[in-house]
Amino acid sequence: MNKMKLTLLAFTTLALTSSAAFALDDAGREALMKDSKCLKCHAVDKDKDGPSFKKTAAKYKGKADAEQKLYTHVTTGPKIKVDGEEEEHVKIKTTNEADIKAVVTWILAQ
Ligand code: HEC
Numbered sequence: 107m108n109k110m111k112l113t114l115l116a117f118t119t120l121a122l123t124s125s126a127a128f129a130l131d132d133a134g135r136e137a138l139m140k141d142s143k144c145l146k147c148h149a150v151d152k153d154k155d156g157p158s159f160k161k162t163a164a165k166y167k168g169k170a171d172a173e174q175k176l177y178t179h180v181t182t183g184p185k186i187k188v189d190g191e192e193e194e195h196v197k198i199k200t201t202n203e204a205d206i207k208a209v210v211t212w213i214l215a216q
Contacts, residue, residue, distance in 0.1 A: 129208040
């Protein structure tokens, strides 16, 4: 193996292990959202039962408390309306703060 390849390998390993230690990578975030059924009612750029993530990102753009608001929204099960019926919004299926933040910041970045 030449030196260039070795350096590349070292960087890749570092990137993979460090992202896992702090928060979910993209695949992990997607799996968590799938597990929590978020995508049943939400899509990135079209409204389903819930607003598109792009719409939510636009609504909270520039708001300092955006992350906190969404964190509360996905962890406390507030009352929402689906097809005219009141129900509790689903709670995300994890209690890992860093993982929840990874989902929230991803939504806000859409
Ligand atoms: C049963 C359908 C349904 C599921 C499942 C669902 N949502 Fe929602 N969600 C809604 C509806 C409806 C609203 C709009 C609520 C309102 O505006 O009163 C909403 C609103 C939101 C908002 C915007 C909140 C705001 O303050 O504007 C976010 C962010 C969100 N959902 C994220 C998620 C995530 C993350 C998951 C998975 C953990 C999820 N949703 C699962 C239906 C759903």
